[in-house]
Amino acid sequence: MSTEDAVTGRVVFVGAGPGDPDLITVRGLRELQQAQVILYDNLIDESLLEGLAAEQIYVGKEGDRHSLPQAELSQRLVELAKQGKRVVRLKGGDPSVFGRLAQEALVVAEQGIPFEIVPGVTSCVAGPAYAGIPVTHRGVADHFSVVTVHQSSDTTVFSIPPYNAKNTVVLMMSLGSVDAWQKQMLEMKYPAKLPVALITRAASATQRVLVTCLDEVDRAVAEASLESPTLAVVGKVVALREKLSWFDPALMASLDPEATTE
Ligand SMILES: C[S@@+](CC[C@H](N)C(=O)[O-])C[C@H]1O[C@@H](n2cnc3c(N)ncnc32)[C@H](O)[C@@H]1O
Structure with missing residues (x-):
């Protein structure tokens, strides 16, 4: 000192x-x-x-x-x-x-x-990792973008980048504005069937991961009734979760008697 x-x-x-x-x-x-x-x-x-x-x-x-x-x-x-x-x-x-x-x-x-x-x-990288989704992957995604989609009275358009097949887009504060960012991405010609993962309370005993695609994300989120904090990952790397999912929230919950699972 x-x-x-x-x-x-x-x-x-x-x-x-x-x-x-x-x-x-x-x-x-x-x-x-x-x-x-x-x-x-x-x-x-x-x-x-x-x-x-x-x-x-x-x-x-x-x-x-x-x-x-x-x-x-x-x-x-x-x-x-x-x-x-x-x-x-x-x-x-x-x-x-x-x-x-x-x-x-x-x-x-x-x-x-x-x-x-x-x-x-940061959750924008660790959240996807806990869902078995690396934000970059050789030959699939050579860059990633992190964008806030927090909706405020002075925000009508989010800073979502133009579609690039080799980009992974991580949307922060994503839950309250699903309809708006889905609409904007589809208007920007992001493919309708591009995979989307919504990751809630990442790295905790109550982590949830919902995998869907861009044109179905509004319906899937409404049905799943997710809670905050949630981030969304949009891009081809989401498919890696099928092989790389590793984190078991139930196991974490069993190690911490005070945690609860759904
Ligand atoms: C105000 S930002 C703060 C981000 C924080 N500084 C970071 O680096 O992770 C809050 C947003 O981060 C994301 N977030 C933070 N922690 C999270 C977690 N454990 N699981 C999923 N998303 C999380 C959510 O999108 C949430 O709405």
């Missing part, structure tokens, strides 16, 4: 990984153990926080628990660090992938607070 750090605290943005709390990095876990205050989101498996000495503050944006508005949250990070505290801002997956990292880090940086970023395993 430098002299500067001893006077002012610091903020460490840590990625927790998706689902299984074991997916946090060694470095991330060390930061949690050394933290004095941890501010954490709703996608965090709370078993990750058990037994830690740090004060723990929930700042998630879902559910009926109270959550801070973004500006207040960033200001809270600054105030805690100015009190000399070692603050961990714990986010699901990787903090820099649709994790509002920049909104918070910019405020912290503007105030001259030292900060670090500890990357995490």
Whole structure:
């Protein structure tokens, strides 16, 4: 710890990984153990926080628990660090992938607070992997795109790339807008029978994977009544799941008596 750090605290943005709390990095876990205050989101498996000495503050944006508005949250990070505290801002997956990292880090940086970023395993790659779907595969997919399809009042068209047979498209925050992204992809001439996998609560004891195709995805999702968090994988690599499916949520549930399966 430098002299500067001893006077002012610091903020460490840590990625927790998706689902299984074991997916946090060694470095991330060390930061949690050394933290004095941890501010954490709703996608965090709370078993990750058990037994830690740090004060723990929930700042998630879902559910009926109270959550801070973004500006207040960033200001809270600054105030805690100015009190000399070692603050961990714990986010699901990787903090820099649709994790509002920049909104918070910019405020912290503007105030001259030292900060670090500890990357995490992101659900956009790990989620498919837990479903037996590698996002690239030689000869099948030589690139992948990660797109938010979160529908807000100012979003009418998503940033979905033009169709390329060798691209895998991962759609994040995909559940609330299935009809809209399906329509847009079909209008963009994505093939109607292109395989689609919807992966819910990846890497957890309640993981679900629904495989369908683009022109049937709206009906399949309605019938399956999936829940958040869910991501969608669109592309030929989805077919690999037939041979590469490896993760057994029921087995994980049996190892964790507190987890429930459907
Ligand atoms: C606000 S984004 C945060 C992404 C996160 N920073 C990451 O790197 O994974 C939330 C979206 O990520 C996806 N997601 C996060 N965790 C997931 C999981 N365990 N299973 C499936 N999708 C997940 C879902 O699409 C969800 O709507």
